[in-house]
Amino acid sequence: MQAVAEGYSLTEVLNAEPLPRRAAVQSLSFYVMRRLARGRALADLLLERGAPNPLMGSLLLTVLCLLSVEPAESADGQRPPRYEAHTLVSQAVTAAGQDKQTAAFKGLINACLRRYLREREALMAQAYLRSDVRWGFPKWWIRRIREAYPSQWESILASAAAPGPLTLRINTRKTDRDTVMQALQAQHIGATPIGQHGIVLDQAQPVGKIPGFEQGWWLVQDAGAQCAADLLPLTDGMRVLDACAAPGGKTAGLLMQAKVHLTALDIDEVRLSRVTENLLRLGLDHDGVILKTGNAARLPSWWDGQPFDAILADVPCTASGIVRRHPDIKWLREEQDIADTAALQRRIVAALWETLKPGGLFLYVTCSVFPQEGIEQEAWMRTTLPGAVSLPAPGQLLPGQGSEHDGFFYALLRKQDEKQTPDTSA
Structure with missing residues (x-):
């Protein structure tokens, strides 16, 4: 305390x-x-x-x-x-x-x-x-949520104040969901499928006691966070950047999709080491993963000048969408943090956009429910980043709306060659 x-x-x-x-x-x-x-x-x-x-x-x-x-x-x-x-x-x-x-x-x-x-x-x-x-919640937090979601604010706060469920993402490189469900049933552990690759346990369990932990059949990952890897259509051989990657849950999801040349970037060297630990337990190909410690907004500190085919930008945020799993967050944040974090996000996005190939895909992710870190950022990217074209994406995911996921925001953009005719089909 x-x-x-x-x-x-x-x-x-x-x-x-x-x-x-x-x-x-x-x-x-x-x-x-x-x-x-x-x-x-x-x-x-x-x-x-x-x-x-x-x-x-x-x-x-x-x-x-x-x-x-x-x-x-x-x-x-x-x-x-x-x-x-x-x-x-x-x-x-x-x-x-x-x-x-x-x-x-x-x-x-x-x-x-x-x-x-x-x-x-x-x-x-x-x-x-x-x-x-x-x-x-702090009074300023309540006011911000009420202003942003006048018809939903009560259910959002009520959901965020309660503990979140334990959700697993299946490691499709090793097994499938049916196999894991059968193993859980054999141990009398109630569970329900969710999303494309997820399972929600009826009651939280120590992870070491859940079938398949040592075999690397799954990782603990909220259903909202699992969307990230599924939104980037990767193919073998692509050059991919996972920015702000630690501890590696989304990195693992990308590697389950395709055999890519992946760079995992994070500013914290200690947390970055956990990416390798997680990939080793899951039995994913970590030899082709390049770990780089650096500030995503300062390209000379980490970028070799070779552009990427796809970028996952899980940028720093207030983490206002995951307070049911980390209840200290709401007491660690101040209202000014929203504006400060949004400004940092824009610096990171602007820098990362330079490293993306024309025609490449850029997935912007935050675990926040504040519009300043979500829908307002997407509007800024669409009007500010050269050649940015929005593609279909979930947008704002809110807890407490009949769902079992935390609060996340997703925006997917393509970097169109400036010489091309603008693509308005999206």
């Missing part, structure tokens, strides 16, 4: 946890992140002058979120964490006493929690007067 408050990704923090307790810490952390607005509102009511220090505040918020579990709530596809109130209060006080930053506030934490238990109904009623508590 404290690390996220300081701006660190929850994924990064959890990866540093000892393996034996990581799953438990993740489950509790995810639950608290989804109910953080409620915890903050209650803390504001209980602490007139605010928390005396950040770590004490994080401890109090965590316990308030766990004490205020509502009967109808669910977390991570299961029942929410339930503990006896006296156990939570006792362990919170004990935990406070074990750290020099919080030891002096044991009495204050005890008093706050006991007051909450005495006045729970009244305090909860006051907390739920706040829109961020009712929806579980």
